[in-house]
Amino acid sequence: MDQSALYLQHKELLNQAIEALSTRQFFSPYPEHPKAYDPKLDAEGKDAFGRLLNENFTRLRQEADEWIGEEVSPLWQYGIGVRYPSVSPEKYISNSKAAAKEWKKASIETRAGVLIESLERVRTRFFELAYATMHTTGQSFMMGFQASGPHAADRALEAVAMGVQELNRYPKDLNFSKPLGKYSLDVQKSWKPISKGVGLVIGCSTFPTWNTVPGVYANLICGNTVIVKPHPKSVLAIAILLAELRTVLTELGFDANVVQLAADTTAQPITKELAEHRDVKLVDYIGGNAFGDYVEGLNKTVFTEKSGINSVIMDSVKDIQAVAQNIAFSVSLYSGQMCTAPQNIYIAEEVKTAEGVLSFDEVAAHIVEAVQGVINHPKMGAGTLGNVQNDATIKRISKVGGNVLLAPQKVENPEAVNARIQSPTLIATEASSTEYREECFGPLVFLVKTENTIESVAIASTLSAEKGAITCLAFSTDADTQEFIEEQMNEVFVPVSMNLTGAGFVNQHAAFSDFHVTGGNPAGNATFADASFINRRFVWVGNRRMD
């Protein structure tokens, strides 16, 4: 296949994507619903996934000194047995540097063509990705499909589009003429975006493609090469995706090592050796705060998405049942393992509703009832909760005591009898207590009783500034209070979602429209995907010449 033909083939999609970056309107070229795809793809994807089990994952065509893997399906609770190629960190880096020679010289258009083509190939594997994601992260089929498939592809395309836009920001060359009285100073000037070098992208266990591809595609469009170090318990989905990318690179005449998978094991981690290597110039990190702080301390170009304490602020509502349902779904979805899931629900002592003022206890009862409704609903239940990725999450939560309003309920997945399912634990607490002031990852929610909304906002904003926050869901029927909440939370760089009901959920961040993580508080230093997410990956250099 020809490089320029490939670009022309994807040019229209690219231009639509670039336009969408500015308009921020709905744009999702990869439909999110499985029914939008050829029905035979589901069976093919399931079959393809099945054939990967207990085998070496050879599709990457990467060299291997050994084959390693330790993923365990949260649905089956036994290992999936897939093994990935492994070489030394030094070897990954020398491969990457060798592959860079041609890749950084390729035109922006050529790179864009290759990257979009890879997404088109991945499109045919969305179902395989869904099953791979289910059996590594514990996500439900629907979430695994959407998050690892179309939503990840949207985010990757967003990074490519932002890259093409920024890399073309200045003229390639021009004749500069400065008037100097009777004559002029004439200089030929040219500007080049120079790539920074080898980029390391460190993935997380829960969203192995969605959180990884923005850094990967952003690096690649800028001419950097990439080493992906996935979480050792969540490799398969990103491996499937990278295999397509490597295939396209090879077909177009590039060294496939422009992007490599660098799997490791819990016993022998390689992340720090890679991250600290002098030839690694960029690090993208998605995961917990402790390691994220370490990454931010490296003297490199670093992009982090860590975690935080997300809040719900209950001031006043029109329809308490609709609101309680909205909250219930957001805290239940994937058992609170989304980085956007609420942890603390601040409820004023008196919450105004259309049917009169409700007390904290009454509001709490509505939320408890709504959560029970979600998890006991035959069509939602297991499908909404998904499964808990890591045993340790459940162990940690079981140690948290207090005024438990709702303990974990028995929820079964008839299709996976061993599934590690856990419904949210709801704990009522006073504003003066401390246990809710730390991040508690997973299905655990605190209902915090406050004097009034002013106190709710004060606590939520203080914790956001100190510990970080990615989202804030707020409910108020009063315009001044709405503005107050937005202003106060925005000051600590937390976006506010106000009065969401129905199909609008705080957990969702749409590519091309919603920025994901603001970069302004300790929940992360970067955003999917603003201009800085691209511009920090390369350097403008301007040359001048006279004859």
Add this chain to the structure above:
Amino acid sequence: MDQSALYLQHKELLNQAIEALSTRQFFSPYPEHPKAYDPKLDAEGKDAFGRLLNENFTRLRQEADEWIGEEVSPLWQYGIGVRYPSVSPEKYISNSKAAAKEWKKASIETRAGVLIESLERVRTRFFELAYATMHTTGQSFMMGFQASGPHAADRALEAVAMGVQELNRYPKDLNFSKPLGKYSLDVQKSWKPISKGVGLVIGCSTFPTWNTVPGVYANLICGNTVIVKPHPKSVLAIAILLAELRTVLTELGFDANVVQLAADTTAQPITKELAEHRDVKLVDYIGGNAFGDYVEGLNKTVFTEKSGINSVIMDSVKDIQAVAQNIAFSVSLYSGQMCTAPQNIYIAEEVKTAEGVLSFDEVAAHIVEAVQGVINHPKMGAGTLGNVQNDATIKRISKVGGNVLLAPQKVENPEAVNARIQSPTLIATEASSTEYREECFGPLVFLVKTENTIESVAIASTLSAEKGAITCLAFSTDADTQEFIEEQMNEVFVPVSMNLTGAGFVNQHAAFSDFHVTGGNPAGNATFADASFINRRFVWVGNRRMD
């Protein structure tokens, strides 16, 4: 004066400036030549400067616990006696936070109007700035005028224009509609650029306004407030400029403490206390590497312009005399105290010229002769060299030995008999020696004999990557070699100026066209002024609402 009227008054200039950011063509709304200004302004400026001497600088209208100042004129070699208001670091910061309340709420247009108006006011003080700059930095009148006046105003306007462009990048609000089969999810979305807070701008002794205003104006347009901590030996010029800015702020109804001067003394520096304060969120730093590295290690948003080892690469030339003259002027200008001045001239053993091959010694002789020509020229001499800002620079250079081709020459300034003038010391050295491998600030130039251009480039690029570099001047008549030099130096993020002669000098970086410092090597982590120079100063926050 009315805020919106002010914006409308400056809107056309702003729009021209925004367009210039993209075209990169010559754009300089503040003429660089003194003759372009009303002739009476010169006398007025000199007079105004004279009246400042040995007085408290009250024009800032800043509160003072005490009045401090220790500037010494490098021309007179005695103190100018100007004293500046001083309060505690804690007080500057509380002032700044108080002033932020209204400033961050002001519209982008209002801020732009205020900032451009301040530049228009400063325009009337360019001559006063020239004299203030001469008698603090040691620059010649012409350089003091251009650098502190029009060129600084250009750079400030550039930052404002880049700010307005980026701050308006996304829609303020829109109705987002996501199709969901038979119905749609409708959400009102809005985006706000939220300022980060208090910015500290740390100035340097040699270019007190040119290097300071980009950070000041970039912070201000983004809604941040600013504390300027000038070099204690070079305060007056930026004080004059900030006084105008504070006056305009006051006239428009803002708290003048949106920008404050925080002078200190060598004996009692306050820089670290300010920089480390938890409420200081942004730091701009211009100066030496040691302190710059400290600033970069702060866990804040940091912009640095440090120093490096700039190179000249002599491969082949058309006209050795024209080339030698160009180099001579660049190394003599302000006695090598510009951050863009060359330090090491790498000369191949054989340099092709139109009149045959020249040896290293012959090329060196041409350069020595050309430097003598510049410094002994009655119309250039003292006016080109200016004066050495700091005694320590001369002491340091006097300790460097070796094969001295040209020692400091006796150059006199008839208008300032005590002037601290020092012409460049030219030292010939072998590639294998080490003394040229460190930054040597001031009038000291190494002529490094190399085997060939490949070796010249190898050394220059290695030193750039390790120690930093802001410029590279190269001479080659061969197209392949030109490309080789550009590619190799660009790889370490150093821009190349090729075959400059006549009025084109490597020292010059024009606002709106040339980026100043690339940010890609140890000479600094930021650029005057790319998109990141703005975008890192605020955070996009997107809110969502449903009814």
